[in-house]
Amino acid sequence: MKAFCYFFILIFFNCSSSSSIIKNKLDLSNQQFRQIKSIDSVLFLVSKSLNNNVKPARIRRRLDSFYLNSYTKGELKALLLGEYIFRNDKNLNFELDRTIKPGEGFNMDGVDDGKKFLDSVIAKNFNVKTIVQDSLK
Known part of the structure; x- marks a missing residue:
């Protein structure tokens, strides 16, 4: 029972200290x-981002x-993840494009679609030439 009490106290203080770090670094009001x-995944992303050198201004x-109700919870998670992924890019600025109608944007239904997308990005940006080998030679 004693071990359980110590474990509970350790978890309680760890969570509360993480919360206070988030509130202080981002200068958030209580509201x-x-x-x-209550959105655990957002708290996790914010904490992970702050611990891995994402600028607080980008998170804020x-x-x-x-x-301001400009993002849904899902959009917030996606954009926070984007900020984390591109944390080392100095002048990166990306935003949601709400002008694209559903079905007109890029849709990835699986790994193959993702691979095609990445291959096209690499080919456009890095001038990579692909060599096709004939298996009949």
């Missing part, structure tokens, strides 16, 4: 923090848009 604290920008 703003309450809006995101995404949260501010969420607070």
